[in-house]
Amino acid sequence: MMEFAKAFLVGGLLCVIGQILIDKTKLMSGRILVMYVCLGCILGGLGIYQTLEEFGGAGATVPLTGFGFRLAEGVMKEVDSAGFLGIFTGGMKAAAGGVTAAVFFAFLAALVANPKEK
């Protein structure tokens, strides 16, 4: 039960930071997503995000910072196994599952759904 509370807390707080950014800086949501991915990736590279993941579980991996974190982990693992070339393959490999799923489901959705009247 405790891990759900932790996931709720960490995930909720990451969303609050995003909300403050939206309200205070008028940043578009797209820019927030870009920021979050880069931030997660850098924190992952510094070895800080790992601690957050250990504590928050899905609360740290479900927000988009978790996607950036996965990129960082992927690229470092790939550098370990493939050396310099890993810099070119690690990030994309780690992103592959999520991006492919998004493309696949978006394609299906576009086939069956029509734009809503506004």
Added chain:
Amino acid sequence: MQTTQKAQQEYDKMVKKASPNSPIFTNCLKAFVSGGLICAGGQLLLNLFLDRNFTENEAALCVSITLIGISAVLTALGLYEKLGKFCGAGTIVPITGFANSVVSPAIEFKKEGMVFGMAAKMFLVAGPVIVYGTLTSMLVGLIYFLIGR
């Protein structure tokens, strides 16, 4: 007279700051609860996949794929947008928000064609995310290659 006016203004400012109903406070509360619930749901899924003997990495990927699928269905039904109006960043920051940013323009622009409409506009937001995510990962990889190992 002037000082009382000034005091009144100061007081108004203080009230505004402390008032719990200021929009930013309510917005943050909504974002906290909705984002927290999505992540707690993610944790539930993660536990389910871990119970089925997936490795941690596989389970995390399964969670992402499931959440992206759910978000696509809600987006196609027009429900995610309604949720988003209420939840704000709570539905933008999680991976479901990323999925929504891919699915929503794909549906919206399909009338402009399947190639330059649906397929191209799919990456309106996801494109920048992937571009800067990839570049940042290269930077992390390079630094790790040079000094981290």
